[in-house]
Amino acid sequence: MHRLSIPTPPTPLQKLQKLWDEIGESYNEIDKVLEVIEQECLAVYDKKIDETTKYKADLQGSLARAYDEIVSLTSSLGEQVTYSWKKEGSLKQQMSTVQPVLDDLRMKKVLRWEQISEILTQITDISSNIAGSDYHGRNGPDFDESDLTERKLDQLRARLQDLCKEKDDRLQKVNSYISAIRDMSETMSSDVSDALSNVHKSLTDFSMADAKSISDDTLAGLAKLTESLKNEKHQKLLKLQDLGRTMQDLWNRMETPMDERRRFKHITCLLPVQADDALRKGCLGLNIFREAEHEVEILNEKSSKMKELVLKRRCELEEVCRKGHMDVNSDAARQSLVDLIDSGSGDLSHILASIDSQIEKAKEEALTRKEILDKVDKWTNAKKEERWLDDYEKDEKRFTPVKGGHTHLKHAEDARRRISKIPAIIDGLTTKVKAWELERGVRFLYDKHPLLEMLEEDTNLRAQKEEEKRELRKQKRLQRSLASDKEA
Known part of the structure; x- marks a missing residue:
C-alpha cells in the first residue's frame, strides 16, 4: 500500500517571497523589510525571555516561601515532617x-x-464568669499563634480543667449559700428573694439557672447575707427562748396545769436548741412571737397569786438560813418586800427570780457549812452534857440509893467521855473554820456571831475553869494537910 503524501504548507517567509515576486519588489526593499522583521522577532523573543525569567523568579520565590512556611509551621506545630529537601528536577517538579x-x-x-x-473561648467564658464580667468573648483572648504545639494545647486543657474545677467549687459554694439562706428564711417565715436579687439577679432568675454568678463579689455578698440572716435567726431564737423560759418560770411559780402548757410546746421545745441547729419551718415566724408575747402578758396579769408565792419563797429562804444558822434579817426584809410588792414598782418575776437565786445560794452555802455545823452540834451537845454533869456533881444526894440512880451514873460516865473530847472538837472546828474563811474571804457566822470568837471564848472559859479547879484542889490538899498536922 502506498501512503498518501500530504503537501507541506508554505512558511510565512515563502508566502511573503511569493507575494514580493508577484509584486516585483527590489532586493533592497526586501532586505529592509526582512531586517525590520528580524528586529521585531528579536523584540518578541526578548519580551518572552523577560516574562519567562520573571516566571522563573516567581517560582523560585514561591518555592522559597513554601520552604520558609514549612519551617515556620513545623516549628509552630512542633512536628517533624519528612520530605526531600534536595533541589533536583525542575522548579515545577520541586513545587509539586x-x-x-x-x-x-x-x-x-x-x-x-x-x-x-475552642478551649480559649471556654477559658474566656469561665474566667469572665469568675471575674463577674457580663462580657463573654467568642474568639478568646489574644494568643500567640507561633506556638500551636501539642504541649501548648495540653497546657490550655489543663488550665481549662483547673478553671472548670474552680467553677464547680464556686457553684457548689453558691448553691450551699442559697440553700442555707432559703432554710433560714423558711425558718423565720421571711422572703429573701429581693436580698438574693440584690446580690446578683441570676440567683433568683430561673431563666439563668445554668448561668448563676460565681464571682468573688457574689460569694462575698452571699456570705454577708448568710451571716446577717444567721445573726437575725440567733437573735430571734434568743428572744423566743427568753419568752419560753419566762413562760415556764411563770407556769412553775403559779403551778399552771400541763394541759395549758402543752399548747405552747412548739415554743418550749426550742429552749435547748442552739443557733446552728436545724429548725423546722416557720418556728421563728412573727405569728409565733405574737403568740408567745400574748401568753406572757396574760401570765403577768396573774401577779396577785405571785405575791403570795414571793412571800412563800421568802419564808423558805428564811427557813434555809435558820437551819444553817446563817444571818437573815427576817422581819425587816419581809416588811421591805411586802412594801415593794404593794407599791407595784417591783417586777414580781424578777423579785421571785432573785429570791430563788438567794435560796439556791443559801442552800449551796449551807452545804459548805454542813460539816462545820455538824461539829458545832457535837460541841454544843458536849457543852450541854458538861452543864448537866456540873449540876449532877453539885448534888450531894447523887450517891443515895434511889430508883434509877444507876442510869444517872452511866449518864455521868458518858458525859465525862464526851466532855473529854471538847478540846479536840474545838481544835478541829477552829482549823475547819479558818480554812473555810480563807477560801471565801468572809467570816463564819453562827447565828450572827463569829464562830471563831465563840470557840476562842469557850477555850478561854474552859482554861479559866480548869485553873479554878486546880486552885480548888490545891486548897483542899492544903486544908487536908493542915488538918492532919493539927490532929497529929
Missing part, C-alpha cells in the same frame, strides 16, 4: 513535591487552631 507537604501542614494548623480557639 513541596506543595502537598505545605497543604498538609496548613490543614493541621487550621485544625489545631480550631481546637485551641
